[in-house]
Structures are given as structure tokens and as C-alpha cells.
Amino acid sequence: MTVLLDIKNIETYYGPVMAIRGVSMQVAEGQIVSLLGANGAGKTTVLKTISGAMDPQKGMVSYAGEAIQGKDPDWVARQGIAHVPEGREVFPFLNVDENLRMGAFSRHDGDIQADIEMVYDYFPVLKTLIKSQAVNLSGGQQQMLAIGRALMLRPRLMLLDEPSLGLSPKLVQEIAEIIRRLNTEQAVTVLLVEQNAKMALEVGDYGYVMEVGRIVMEDSCERLRDATDIQEFYLGMKDQGVRGRRRWKQRKTWR
Amino acid sequence: MEVFQLIISGVSQGCVYGLIALGFVLIYKATEMVNFAQGDIMMLGAYVGITFISIWDWPFWWALPATIGVMALVGVVLERLLLRPMIGEPHFAVLMLTIGLGFVLRAIAGAIWGNEPRALPTPYVGEVLELGSAVIGYENIAIIAGTAVLCLCMWLFFRFSRLGIAMQAASQNQLAAFYVGIPVKRMYSLVWALSAAIAGVAGILTAPVSLVDPLIGFVGIKAFAAAIVGGFGSMPGAIIGGLLIGLVEQFAGLYLPPGFSDMSAYVLLLVMLLVRPQGLFATMQKKKV
Numbered sequence A: 001m002t003v004l005l006d007i008k009n010i011e012t013y014y015g016p017v018m019a020i021r022g023v024s025m026q027v028a029e030g031q032i033v034s035l036l037g038a039n040g041a042g043k044t045t046v047l048k049t050i051s052g053a054m055d056p057q058k059g060m061v062s063y064a065g066e067a068i069q070g071k072d073p074d075w076v077a078r079q080g081i082a083h084v085p086e087g088r089e090v091f092p093f094l095n096v097d098e099n100l101r102m103g104a105f106s107r108h109d110g111d112i113q114a115d116i117e118m119v120y121d122y123f124p125v126l127k128t129l130i131k132s133q134a135v136n137l138s139g140g141q142q143q144m145l146a147i148g149r150a151l152m153l154r155p156r157l158m159l160l161d162e163p164s165l166g167l168s169p170k171l172v173q174e175i176a177e178i179i180r181r182l183n184t185e186q187a188v189t190v191l192l193v194e195q196n197a198k199m200a201l202e203v204g205d206y207g208y209v210m211e212v213g214r215i216v217m218e219d220s221c222e223r224l225r226d227a228t229d230i231q232e233f234y235l236g237m238k239d240q241g242v243r244g245r246r247r248w249k250q251r252k253t254w255r
Numbered sequence B: 001m002e003v004f005q006l007i008i009s010g011v012s013q014g015c016v017y018g019l020i021a022l023g024f025v026l027i028y029k030a031t032e033m034v035n036f037a038q039g040d041i042m043m044l045g046a047y048v049g050i051t052f053i054s055i056w057d058w059p060f061w062w063a064l065p066a067t068i069g070v071m072a073l074v075g076v077v078l079e080r081l082l083l084r085p086m087i088g089e090p091h092f093a094v095l096m097l098t099i100g101l102g103f104v105l106r107a108i109a110g111a112i113w114g115n116e117p118r119a120l121p122t123p124y125v126g127e128v129l130e131l132g133s134a135v136i137g138y139e140n141i142a143i144i145a146g147t148a149v150l151c152l153c154m155w156l157f158f159r160f161s162r163l164g165i166a167m168q169a170a171s172q173n174q175l176a177a178f179y180v181g182i183p184v185k186r187m188y189s190l191v192w193a194l195s196a197a198i199a200g201v202a203g204i205l206t207a208p209v210s211l212v213d214p215l216i217g218f219v220g221i222k223a224f225a226a227a228i229v230g231g232f233g234s235m236p237g238a239i240i241g242g243l244l245i246g247l248v249e250q251f252a253g254l255y256l257p258p259g260f261s262d263m264s265a266y267v268l269l270l271v272m273l274l275v276r277p278q279g280l281f282a283t284m285q286k287k288k289v
Helices: A042-052 A074-080 A096-103 A112-122 A139-151 A168-184 A195-204 A221-225 A227-234 B002-031 B039-054 B060-086 B091-113 B138-159 B162-172 B173-179 B184-206 B216-229 B236-255 B260-275
Strands: A003-014 A017-028 A032-037 A058-063 A081-084 A157-161 A189-195 A206-211 A214-220 B128-131 B134-137
Touching: A003 A042, A003 A189, A017 A032, A017 A042, A017 A189, A017 A206, A017 A214, A017 B138, A032 A042, A032 A168, A032 A195, A032 A221, A042 A058, A042 A081, A042 A157, A042 B128, A074 A081, A074 A112, A074 A139, A074 B173, A081 A139, A081 B173, A096 A112, A096 A139, A112 A139, A112 A168, A139 A157, A139 A168, A139 A189, A139 A227, A168 A189, A168 A195, A195 A214, A195 A221, A206 A221, A206 B134, A214 A221, A221 A227, A221 B162, A227 B060, A227 B173, B002 B134, B002 B138, B002 B162, B002 B184, B002 B216, B039 B060, B039 B091, B039 B184, B039 B216, B060 B091, B060 B236, B134 B138, B138 B162, B138 B184, B138 B236, B162 B173, B173 B184, B216 B236
Parallel strands: A032 A189, A032 A206, A081 A157, A157 A189
Antiparallel strands: A003 A017, A003 A058, A206 A214, B128 B134
């Protein structure tokens, strides 16, 4: 299996605040990789660093063998990395059709209409809303639109940031199903950031766990599901214990 | 009939305000910057037109597209040179920059073309259309028709062209525009080109009516009022606001004591801010914090 995305020891700052303290991870072509972690662990920042919305101070991000850190986000998108940001960032006053067409802005081939049909295939509800402004869509519909718009780029790698945020359990299941289908049917490699650990571990092939800017654990999702730490802290199968012991770094032996 | 005459001249003056206001709105919507040099860019457009027509003796219909082209280029250069390094700086700094830019443009225009008022000869200058007892100058008709055509073109561009929709997208959600691969920075240059070109058209249209000197850019202040009256951020609002201020000015000039005409635009602005602070066409959504 070839490595599509290789992140080596990146450090990213918000002003003086160090949000990512040396993260290294790999995403193999064709896989779904889940990135778990609590609020403020730096998951979103990792995605932003990959897509170029933020520049790392140190480290390297290489995509398909090419260094892409520090490039403009629109350039990165044109290389085939589609970022679906947190909170369904649609174009509020464009209608559904225009939103999807904007997803294909960098493409100049003739298959755009066919791809729009494909998106409607995955999300039939969008087809009934073609002429509605995105701002009038429900949260779930906006999330579908954001994912559909990212598909229009014909991405090789899709970065999904909290697609389940604020959705009903049924919709979360639907989105999970769609992610799986995109992975197998469209051969899209997926890097999935989730707080909903249950869903992320079900969908993913391989998983990383982040805490305060570091990767503290990585394994196949199957094994992560069985790990007692994960069960305790993310799947809520045991009491959470006292606050001080919730930090991974105090329980692991690396120092 | 006197009223009809007033309406026509009010509308034609209002169109000029509206076009400049359109430039304000375009730049504000796309980049959230307020370009206080918009009026001075209009002045520059008028001088560029004068250079082509009365100094180089080009025919009017060549000079018009040439002026539009030159002004678009000026817009791009200004954006690349001055505004792009200001991305991420406080709004206040950008505001001071554009006010300063206005001073610089006035000085440059004075140095190149002199401070004496100049006239712009056009093929239609001096001719009038008589409708009953009303006498309408062709210059005024040209302003109204030119504005109408320009508005139509803008509407078609933003509604139907891929580039126009992409510019809307970039202004509605910058981050998402980046993520779908729209070159947002190039869109900003394009917005500046567009608004400078519109200002250029406004300059050429208004030059035959009022003589051109380096200080005509101060109508930009009234245009700014127009943009606010229309609801800053709405393109039709900018034009309507401009028309409103043009009309109010004309009628105040006739029915009120002298001096009120110049003041009336700001009175209208104050009343508007008191009664309906979001403007006539409030399309601005509440900002997410």
C-alpha cells in the first residue's frame, strides 16, 4: 500500500500558542484514517495545516511525494485534496446547484454535469432542493451539500472535519455509510476527524488519537475499539476518574 | 414640467453617485475593506478619458473601452501593491491607507493634468432633446443609459457567469472558497479591477456635465452616503441609494433656501440611520463572532 499523505513532525502555532507539538502521521492510499481526540486537542489544526489554511513552523507535509506545506489552500485543493471544514461551510446565498458547480471551479472537463448527477445519487434529498439557497437548508442537508461539493473536485484525498457535528444519530449513521461508499466506490482516501469516537472507529481502517497537540496512540481501528483507554475515555464505558489522570501522557511511559 | 426636468437631472446625477457607490459595495462585499479613494479613482478615470479624447484625439467609442481597460489595470495594480500586503491588518489601518491613497491620487492628477478645470468633448455634447417643455441634455441621457447598460451587464455577470458566481462565493465564504480551489486572491484583484473600471465609466459619463478637476473625487463622500442609504453590501441598494440622493438634492435645490442642496444628502443619510440603520436593502447578514 502506498502512502498518499505523509506528515512529518509538524508544529503549528496560533500566534504564540503552540497548537500542534510535533505530529507525525501517515495516510495510505485507499484507506479511511480516523483522527480522534477531545476538544482543543489540535485535530482541526492538523487538517488546516494539511490543506494550507495554516502554515506549520516546522515539519513537512508531503502529498503523493510532493511537499505541500506552506502553499496556498486553493493550490492545495487543485492538487486533489478536498477539505470539508467543520460547521458545513457552504456558500449561503448560492443555490444548491451553484454550490456544487463551485466545487468544480478548478475543473475544465465536460463531465461536471455527470458528477452533479452522481452527487444527487449519493444525496437524493439535495436533488429536491436544487434551486434553494444553501442558507435555507437544514444542518444535515448543508453537511451533505458540503460533502457533495467536495466530491465535485474529484478528490484523491478528502479531509472531513466533524461531519457528524450536530446531526441526529440516524443522520450520523447515514453520513458514515456515505463515507464508506465514497471510499469504496469513488476510491477516495479519507482522513476523518471526529469527536464521535464510536462512529469514527466503526468507519475507519486505521486510527490516531491526539491529545494537547500530540499523537498519543495509533493502531488499527479494530484494536483501538478494544483498547481499555479508548473505551474509558471516548466510548464512555467506564467512569472518567479524576481529572489529572485523564491525560494520556501521565499514563503512558514515554517519559 | 419643471418637476420632470428636475427628475431627469436628479436621476442622472444620482446615477453617478450610484456607480461610485457600486464600487464601494463591490469592494466591501468581497474584501470587507472600505475604499475611501473610490471617488478619486473616478476622477482618475475622467482624466484618462480626457487624455484619450482631447489630448490624443481618439474617437470617443475607442476611448471608452480603452479607459475601462486602463482603469481595470489601475485597480489591479492598486490591489496588488497596496491592499494585498494589508490582509489581516486592522480595518482602521486599511481605512487610513485608502484615505491617503485619495490624497496621493489627487496630487498625481494635479501634477500630470494641472489644477485648472478641463472639459471632455463627446460626440453628443451640447445637443438636447426637447420633450414638451422639458429640455434634456444628451449628456444626461448618456449617463442614465450608460448606467442602465452597466447595471444589466453586472447583473448578468454575477448571476450567470462562472467567474461572477465564484466572486460571489469568495465573498460569501472565503474559507470555503479556498477549499474548493477558487483562487481567492485573484478574485480580490478582479473585484478591484471591476470597481475601478466602473469608476472609470462613471468618470467618463460625468465629465461632460461637470468640468473635471482633481477635486471632483469628493463626490465620493456623497456616494458613500448613497451606499449606506442603500444598505452597505447591496448592489441594487447602491444604485437606488444614489438615485435617491440625486433626486433629493435636486428638489432641495429648488424648494429650499440656498445651501440646503449640498447638505441634503447628509440629512437623508442621518434620517436613514435613525429610522432604518440597516439601509434600504439589508442583505448583510449578522457577522459570526
